[in-house]
Amino acid sequence: MADHDFPVIDLSPFFTTPGAGDDLGAAKRRQEVIRRIRGACTSAGIFLIVNHIMERTFGYFQKTAALIETLLNDALGLPPDLLHQYNSNRQSDRMIAYRYFKANHVETKKIMMIGSYPHKDPNLFTLLLQDDVGGLEFLRNDQWIPVTLLPHSLVVNVGDVLQVLSNNEFKSVTHRVVSPNEKDRYSCAFGCQIGRDKWVEPLPELTSLIKAAPKFKGFRHGEFLQLLVASYKPTLDPNDTFTLMDVVANHYALPTSKDLPDTTHQIEI
Numbered sequence: 001m002a003d004h005d006f007p008v009i010d011l012s013p014f015f016t017t018p019g020a021g022d023d024l025g026a027a028k029r030r031q032e033v034i035r036r037i038r039g040a041c042t043s044a045g046i047f048l049i050v051n052h053i054m055e056r057t058f059g060y061f062q063k064t065a066a067l068i069e070t071l072l073n074d075a076l077g078l079p080p081d082l083l084h085q086y087n088s089n090r091q092s093d094r095m096i097a098y099r100y101f102k103a104n105h106v107e108t109k110k111i112m113m114i115g116s117y118p119h120k121d122p123n124l125f126t127l128l129l130q131d132d133v134g135g136l137e138f139l140r141n142d143q144w145i146p147v148t149l150l151p152h153s154l155v156v157n158v159g160d161v162l163q164v165l166s167n168n169e170f171k172s173v174t175h176r177v178v179s180p181n182e183k184d185r186y187s188c189a190f191g192c193q194i195g196r197d198k199w200v201e202p203l204p205e206l207t208s209l210i211k212a213a214p215k216f217k218g219f220r221h222g223e224f225l226q227l228l229v230a231s232y233k234p235t236l237d238p239n240d241t242f243t244l245m246d247v248v249a250n251h252y253a254l255p256t257s258k259d260l261p262d263t264t265h266q267i268e269i
């Protein structure tokens, strides 16, 4: 994927006032947004949104996440509001502010990663606000690709839970942050989470109801999180290899999931 075709999705059709003229045009533009979100989620699992209403508060992230959840719902062709009903308890959502120190703050520059090791987000999706320093990268076809930097944009990452609910239609994206050289980097992540006791399995609307085989067996989210923690072996030793275990693919994929990616990436840091 070349830098210029990183999916950048303009949400302005969702902020026009109904009745303010050209409603038909706005409806078409909304459909086009949903089509492009589907394209981004079925391939890279990551995209940028622009022209949303921008603030840095928890409430703002919650509102934006609710809109994104609706768009993901529609992009999967689900009955209206189904993802919202599945995930109506918002108590697990969380917002984290990060500071990544520039590389020459650490003892050796051989340690490339000091902030975020390669990982997939264990949630429905994450919204990410980053500054202009850069360093966020995602994995596609075994290549690390920098996420395009655009002022006033938010990154949307598909997470593991959405990959399973969608029966592998949407891909959870592997990403990392490479520590900056010149300046410290600041970012803010909002995770659209589910509770630990929530049951996760491919949605019947995308399996039994359309006579498609489920590609994952069901699991309790808390059990999945435990396996995930046990499988993470990050290290600050530059000679070590960090092994990223894809818990979803390794523990829950059913033999029908022929199109699942490789289960383990060996990543040199």
Ligand SMILES: O=C(O)CCC(=O)C(=O)O
Pocket: 096, 098, 116, 121, 126, 128, 130, 136, 175, 177, 187, 188, 189
């Ligand atoms: O700081 C970033 O850009 C990435 C943070 C991240 O990957 C996460 O919170 O899951």
Ligand SMILES: [Fe+2]
Pocket: 119, 120, 121, 126, 175
């Ligand atoms: Fe992440």
